[in-house]
């Protein structure tokens with residue numbers, strides 16, 4: 001009987017550990033909506049690209065994203081654009097903060113995500129997972145759609 005109780009306790013510990021790990025490493029997308037993420041097709045020799053997305057924080061706490069990654073590239077970074085001698089240049093940000101009950105729009109000419117070391121060319125209609133980690137409780141994941149590069153210059157009718 002004692003043996004059984006001990007075994008039961010071990011099982012409870014195991015279940016607790018499992019849920020702890022699950023909680024820590026799961027992509028909960030709790031409180032944060034990652035919407036409409038997209039990037040453009042790349043040339044076969046192109047090794048970096050930018051991603052644009054809308055982020056809505058529906059929670060009552062600020063959320064800080066401190067890393068971004070995907071399986072299709074070696075490294076991801078948050079970038080913004082600043083004026084340097086009247087020229088717009090990109091600047092790396094260590095993290096981005098989405099204030100409680102606010103939204104952040106990552107779009108061309110402004111805040112964006114960069115992928116470096118692409119391990120394949122991105123094609124029209126491709127999709128891939130983009131993952132974020134936060135300094136708060138959760139990790140987040142969203143799908144990025146690859147758009148035809150002709151959309152960029154409004155040349156879609158000239159194919």
Ligand SMILES: [Cu+2]
Nearest residue numbers: 050079090114
């Ligand atoms: Cu950039």
